[in-house]
Amino acid sequence: MEISIIGLPKSGKTTVFNALTGSTAETGAYSPQSATPNIGMAKVADERIDALSALFEPKKTTYAEVKYVDIALPPKPQDSQAGLDDQIIAHIANTDCIIHVVRAFEDENVPHTDGSVDAHRDISAIEMELTFSDLGLIEKRLKRIKEGLKGSKPAERDMALKETAILEDIKAKLEESIPVRQQNLSEEIIKATSHYQFMTSKPLLVLVNIGEAQIDSAKEIEEDLRENNDQSGTEIVTLCAKLEMELSEMKDDEAQEMREAMGLAESAVGSVINASYKLLGYISFFTYGTDEVRAWTISEGTNAQRAAGKIHTDLEKGFIRSEVIKCDKLLEHKSVAEARKHAAVQLEGKNYIVRDGDCVTVLFNV
Ligand SMILES: Nc1nc2c(ncn2[C@@H]2O[C@H](COP(=O)(O)OP(=O)(O)O)[C@@H](O)[C@H]2O)c(=O)[nH]1
Ligand SMILES: [Mg+2]
CATH class of the missing domain: 3.40.50.300 (P-loop containing nucleotide triphosphate hydrolases)
Structure with missing residues (x-):
């Protein structure tokens, strides 16, 4: 991060x-x-x-x-x-x-x-700078698209016009002082515009x-x-x-x-x-053992297989399942064996959504 x-x-x-x-x-x-x-x-x-x-x-x-x-x-x-x-x-x-x-x-x-000293004023001042930066970026891009339209093939032209429409929409909202992060853009449009790295997003x-x-x-x-x-x-x-x-x-x-x-x-x-x-919607899961106790950062909603890939790509590729213990349970029972006796160990497949505070052991095969 x-x-x-x-x-x-x-x-x-x-x-x-x-x-x-x-x-x-x-x-x-x-x-x-x-x-x-x-x-x-x-x-x-x-x-x-x-x-x-x-x-x-x-x-x-x-x-x-x-x-x-x-x-x-x-x-x-x-x-x-x-x-x-x-x-x-x-x-x-x-x-x-x-x-x-x-x-x-x-x-x-x-x-x-x-x-x-006026915190309200300063918050707006910086927000405005970020907004102007995004507007500048959009204007430059729109100009370049327009220039590229001359002599373009129909397929390219369609793409260019679509991009222009998206950027014009974002620009209009920025001009009303609505930062990109608040424009309620659809997942599709967020994806299509993520490479712009808008400051206000x-x-x-x-x-x-x-x-x-x-x-x-x-x-x-x-x-x-x-x-x-x-x-x-x-x-x-x-x-x-x-x-x-x-x-x-x-x-x-x-x-x-x-x-x-x-x-x-x-x-x-x-x-x-x-x-x-x-x-950022980030959470931590943990790996543990006598070699290393370690925190890993993932986005909320990450599944067990992708989370395993944070640790090592082999673990993602060869993922079989995860053994998951909630951190407080592991601390309470003091060992995996004891936790198992109390049915505090879950076996989870690749689609399990990892939660904040999960202690994870990945079973894998490569
Ligand atoms: N009295 C007081 N002075 C501060 C505080 N924070 C920063 N300063 C002072 O303000 C000046 C500018 O701080 P600096 O961190 O260099 O600001 P920057 O220009 O935003 O990086 C320095 O002389 C700091 O010692 C604070 O909380 N109280
Ligand atoms: Mg400084």
Whole structure:
């Protein structure tokens, strides 16, 4: 899973990036150099993996991982309707999901590019940039199709006209400020247009960067923004990024003490990652044993055979069946043998839909 982090200059993108990945990228600067994205990995914390690992004491424990790409947007001239530049679009296009960092913290030492802190305004501003980028892309494509029509064969012409009609529809809705993710496109059209990688088709996590003084009112801030941002395919979370970044640099026990003193949730970073999982419809299943306990990421609705292919292509090709135990049952009975005695082990065929938290052993033959 790859997630891009975007937002206005000085909204705290790099601070969020550092907090999520434990990196130490430079904050507080925009220079042409920072146009190169920061890239980092974060483990997806999962108590179930911790518990399985404590039970099996494997040689290796592997958590799911998320890749974060911190993309610095250059300062914009006012009223620009050009959308994002091609290089930035290309960076975002490669990712599955967008985190939009929106500033809510007050700090005199960090002037806001628009003179005041207003999360509602900034959310719309970035949404607009993404929309203009998609419109620009569509216009370019429409122009090229039109040029290609001259001297084209009838079959090509039909295809081109069909594509034009689809793009014109999407364009008309974008012009009414309806992002692609909210256009209720049919599965067929989503498939036919997926190669465009529309910016506004990506699931969007709005990450509100709050100051320390706002920790107690985080829930209200979220609710207020949610009321005005009731969109499918979007999610809103708050994070005190500067504090979380500082905590990520401390030793675990010191960080824990500080959290308690400040009334901070234990897994603020974890909840950002979980929110992006939820947004993408991703779930985890586990493999276990004395060699390795491991989390695997799949889309909700993936069947047992395709899920087996995540582990190894041989397991998908030679798939016979899966032995499935719910994670809580395995932890309760403490061994597969004991779980079997309590009828907690299911044998499932290739069409079984794997659930979040399934502990899976694949039986296969190649
Ligand atoms: N007071 C305060 N300052 C913050 C917070 N988050 C970021 N900053 C500061 O805002 C400035 C810009 O942050 P940075 O992460 O570089 O923003 P970016 O331009 O979006 O990458 C830096 O000086 C940060 O220290 C916060 O939650 N509270
Ligand atoms: Mg930055």
